[in-house]
Amino acid sequence: MAAAILTAVSGAAAAQSNVTVYGLIDTVSIESIAGLSPEEVEWLTRTAQIDRNKLPLAMRANMPPWLLDKLIARDGEAAAMELAAALNQPAPLDLRVNAIKANREDVMAALAAAPILCEATPYSPLGLRVIKKPALQNLPLFKDGAIEVQDEGSQLLAQIVGVKRGEMVVDFCAGAGGKTLALGAAMRNTGRLYAFDISEKRLAKLKPRLARSGLSNVHPVMIAHENDAKVKRLAGKIDRVLVDAPCSGLGTLRRNPDMKWRQTVETVAEMNVKQISILTSAARLVKAGGRLVYGTCSFLNEENEDIVTEFLQANPDFTLVPMNTVLAEQKIDLDTGEYLKMLPHVHHTDGFFAAVLERKK
Numbered sequence: 112m113a114a115a116i117l118t119a120v121s122g123a124a125a126a127q128s129n130v131t132v133y134g135l136i137d138t139v140s141i142e143s144i145a146g147l148s149p150e151e152v153e154w155l156t157r158t159a160q161i162d163r164n165k166l167p168l169a170m171r172a173n174m175p176p177w178l179l180d181k182l183i184a185r186d187g188e189a190a191a192m193e194l195a196a197a198l199n200q201p202a203p204l205d206l207r208v209n210a211i212k213a214n215r216e217d218v219m220a221a222l223a224a225a226p227i228l229c230e231a232t233p234y235s236p237l238g239l240r241v242i243k244k245p246a247l248q249n250l251p252l253f254k255d256g257a258i259e260v261q262d263e264g265s266q267l268l269a270q271i272v273g274v275k276r277g278e279m280v281v282d283f284c285a286g287a288g289g290k291t292l293a294l295g296a297a298m299r300n301t302g303r304l305y306a307f308d309i310s311e312k313r314l315a316k317l318k319p320r321l322a323r324s325g326l327s328n329v330h331p332v333m334i335a336h337e338n339d340a341k342v343k344r345l346a347g348k349i350d351r352v353l354v355d356a357p358c359s360g361l362g363t364l365r366r367n368p369d370m371k372w373r374q375t376v377e378t379v380a381e382m383n384v385k386q387i388s389i390l391t392s393a394a395r396l397v398k399a400g401g402r403l404v405y406g407t408c409s410f411l412n413e414e415n416e417d418i419v420t421e422f423l424q425a426n427p428d429f430t431l432v433p434m435n436t437v438l439a440e441q442k443i444d445l446d447t448g449e450y451l452k453m454l455p456h457v458h459h460t461d462g463f464f465a466a467v468l469e470r471k472k
């Protein structure tokens with residue numbers, strides 16, 4: 112790592128490389144970087160003392176210029192810098208209580224005895240925010256599936272799908288099942304929940320989590336692509352469909368700070384093509400009066416509102432259910448306008464977006 116740092120800054124000394132180094136110093140302490148020579152420690156220490164206010168904005172924000180420019184054009188400089196600052200802070204550790212195994216108060220008391228201090232999350236009725244970050248893997252609560260690690264924003268996205276007992280539900284992009292587990296528990300282990308994904312590896316990671324959770328209503332299904340014949344077979348039969356779409360992941364930069372350096376305007380545009388294609392195919396599953404929920408862990412309009420607008424223009428049999436209505440149905444005291452928009456500097460969650468679309472009866 113040390114060699115890579117010096118190559119990055121002493122080569123062409125490109126602004127981008129310097130941004131990376133400042134970001135690294137902000138995220139991890141110099142002492143925690145192994146294998147540095149005394150000269151490298153000295154150089155990094157001097158770099159860390161530079162007055163950030165004299166640096167160009169993108170360096171201060173620790174963001175690629177294309178991304179910062181986009182945010183400034185949309186939100187103004189102050190708001191963009193506030194979001195950037197929040198994304199440069201480490202994320203808290205949030206847990207979701209598995210309602211078919213435990214309730215939040217009992218879990219809180221059991222954790223306190225461990226002793227692990229936590230507080231109830233403000234929006235998700237099943238969430239706990241752990242004060243420090245202890246290892247949880249060996250706790251009986253974790254092994255028995257009473258708790259799962261899940262950001263509060265992700266919990267909310269599952270909650271606003273509004274699943275009920277006995278329903279037919281599809282989690283179209285289930286991955287390793289973060290939201291699948293929340294949906295299955297909200298269905299009280301009844302009905303049928305299909306967990307689709309194109310990644311065998313991710314679906315395999317869902318299996319041990321499912322075993323711990325005690326859920327028997329989840330059916331993982333590997334699909335080749337969004338237009339797979341397995342999707343067509345369920346057309347018009349599903350009460351609730353969640354599309355937790357593949358996206359830039361920029362909303363999770365607190366956990367994956369390197370992600371922003373791998374995204375470009377072009378990768379986002381490629382993702383948009385996939386997003387509208389998946390949403391359009393998943394929509395076929397929804398029965399009359401049923402709901403389709405489109406979500407991302409991104410804060411970019413291109414991946415969020417713009418996809419929903421394009422979808423609604425092409426699919427007039429769907430209408431947007433205002434998020435205020437959805438959140439009120441779930442008894443969640445939160446107002447984020449027409450859509451769910453969770454942001455780290457406002458809600459202390461990862462960045463999440465969701466829209467609820469209903470098929471006309």
Ligand SMILES: C[S@@+](CC[C@H](N)C(=O)[O-])C[C@H]1O[C@@H](n2cnc3c(N)ncnc32)[C@H](O)[C@@H]1O
Binds near residue numbers: 283284
């Ligand atoms: C944002 S991740 C899902 C995260 C997951 N829902 C969770 O809560 O942990 C997006 C997922 O979409 C899957 N995916 C990508 N293309 C897909 C497609 N055409 N059809 C279904 N799933 C797809 C990816 O494999 C990835 O697991």
